[in-house]
Amino acid sequence: MLRIGCHLSCSKGFLAMGKEAVKIGANTFQFFTRNPRGGNAKPLDLADIADYLEFAAENGIARILAHAPYTLNAAAKDENLREFAFATMQDDLKRLEHIPDAMYNFHPGSHVSQGAETGIGLISDQLNRLFEEEFKTTVLLETMAGKGSEVGRSFEELRSIIDKVEKNDKLGVCLDTCHVFDGGYDIVNDLDGVLKEFDRIIGLERLKAVHLNDSLNTLGCHKDRHAKIGEGGIGLTAIEAVINDARLKDLPFYLETPNELPGYQKEIELLKSLYRD
Numbered sequence: 473m474l475r476i477g478c479h480l481s482c483s484k485g486f487l488a489m490g491k492e493a494v495k496i497g498a499n500t501f502q503f504f505t506r507n508p509r510g511g512n513a514k515p516l517d518l519a520d521i522a523d524y525l526e527f528a529a530e531n532g533i534a535r536i537l538a539h540a541p542y543t544l545n546a547a548a549k550d551e552n553l554r555e556f557a558f559a560t561m562q563d564d565l566k567r568l569e570h571i572p573d574a575m576y577n578f579h580p581g582s583h584v585s586q587g588a589e590t591g592i593g594l595i596s597d598q599l600n601r602l603f604e605e606e607f608k609t610t611v612l613l614e615t616m617a618g619k620g621s622e623v624g625r626s627f628e629e630l631r632s633i634i635d636k637v638e639k640n641d642k643l644g645v646c647l648d649t650c651h652v653f654d655g656g657y658d659i660v661n662d663l664d665g666v667l668k669e670f671d672r673i674i675g676l677e678r679l680k681a682v683h684l685n686d687s688l689n690t691l692g693c694h695k696d697r698h699a700k701i702g703e704g705g706i707g708l709t710a711i712e713a714v715i716n717d718a719r720l721k722d723l724p725f726y727l728e729t730p731n732e733l734p735g736y737q738k739e740i741e742l743l744k745s746l747y748r749d
């Protein structure tokens with residue numbers, strides 16, 4: 473069965489997201505843990521979470537993906553910004569303890585002018601500190617397009633972060649199809665080669681989720697602009713190959729395409745029709 477969902481607004485709570493997901497034919501979803509620009513999260517509504525968990529069990533929703541605010545920068549030069557990223561992620565992980573099957577995805581960070589080596593060091597320091605406490609949630613590093621000074625633009629950079637994290641058993645990777653394509657990995661003409669390279673450098677056992685997006689731009693452009701499924705440089709044929717690849721087909725797929733709910737519903741229908749059980 474295709475595990476597919478899209479990014480939903482978290483403003484109305486978990487039960488509302490669960491209902492929205494079911495309405496558009498999804499069986500999972502992604503949400504921001506708080507305003508994507510950062511700031512305080514609303515107090516946890518434990519009754520809403522209990523209602524959601526019951527609804528999710530009844531409706532086959534599983535493996536939802538929390539996304540950290542994209543403005544956090546664990547690799548910032550300014551110590552206050554790094555501390556803010558740490559405190560936010562720690563708070564997010566504490567909150568996610570209430571949602572047993574959730575995973576937590578974050579953008580590794582941007583080294584600004586410090587160089588990738590330094591950035592990788594700062595990000596892994598932060599993860600080591602975070603994992604001093606035991607959390608149930610699997611934490612995912614997202615593959616990045618390499619816009620500006622983004623860290624995580626190559627499989628090697630992600631591997632270096634993982635290697636520097638001591639308790640890395642709950643550390644995985646979320647592969648964003650738009651980002652890797654923009655980063656120069658040719659998933660259109662050589663998906664097999666890209667996945668072999670992923671396996672050789674990171675290990676496919678670390679791959680826990682896929683962000684399924686088309687790209688407005690071309691291979692290797694380092695831009696990061698998402699397109700609707702089949703309407704960008706990746707195209708529908710390559711996306712069909714991604715969801716059906718034996719190494720990927722059992723992972724959860726999350727759409728982050730420029731859509732409102734009806735558009736997501738159409739894409740989910742389309743992808744289900746292309747999926748081979």
Ligand code: FE
Pocket residue numbers: 539542579614
């Ligand atoms: Fe992201």
Ligand code: FE
Pocket residue numbers: 614648683728
């Ligand atoms: Fe993404």
Ligand code: ZN
Pocket residue numbers: 648650651696697698
């Ligand atoms: Zn993106």
